[in-house]
Amino acid sequence: MTPVQVNHSVPTTGFIVHDGSSGVIYSGDTGPTEALWHTARGLQGLRAVILECAFPNRLGPLAEVAKHLTPALIRRELDKLPGNLPVLIYHAKPQFHEEIAEELERIGGGRVSILEQDRTYAV
Numbered sequence: 491m492t493p494v495q496v497n498h499s500v501p502t503t504g505f506i507v508h509d510g511s512s513g514v515i516y517s518g519d520t521g522p523t524e525a526l527w528h529t530a531r532g533l534q535g536l537r538a539v540i541l542e543c544a545f546p547n548r549l550g551p552l553a554e555v556a557k558h559l560t561p562a563l564i565r566r567e568l569d570k571l572p573g574n575l576p577v578l579i580y581h582a583k584p585q586f587h588e589e590i591a592e593e594l595e596r597i598g599g600g601r602v603s604i605l606e607q608d609r610t611y612a613v
């Protein structure tokens with residue numbers, strides 16, 4: 491497990507979980523980041539990115555101050571990711587879940603999806 495500091499209003503860390511042949515990238519509270527994607531670049535066998543998306547696009551100014559992501563900000567992060575990894579989203583504020591889900595459907599060409607509670611994922 492490799493911790494990597496990410497961009498948030500309080501010190502926060504993302505993680506690259508990798509066993510030498512396969513792995514995933516996970517980041518909780520974060521705004522747009524460079525260090526996590528830079529650290530992951532070149533690793534073989536990455537299977538997915540698990541990433542937060544706390545706010546809908548209409549609350550972009552709040553998300554930027556709080557250093558969280560919106561679907562529009564995630565769209566920009568996709569270009570930074572190593573490879574064409576699937577991006578699994580969590581941490582949507584409950585009151586914005588449906589709005590965020592609709593906005594995420596319009597980006598990433600099916601590459602981005604919200605994690606569903608009580609579902610098991612294999613990547």
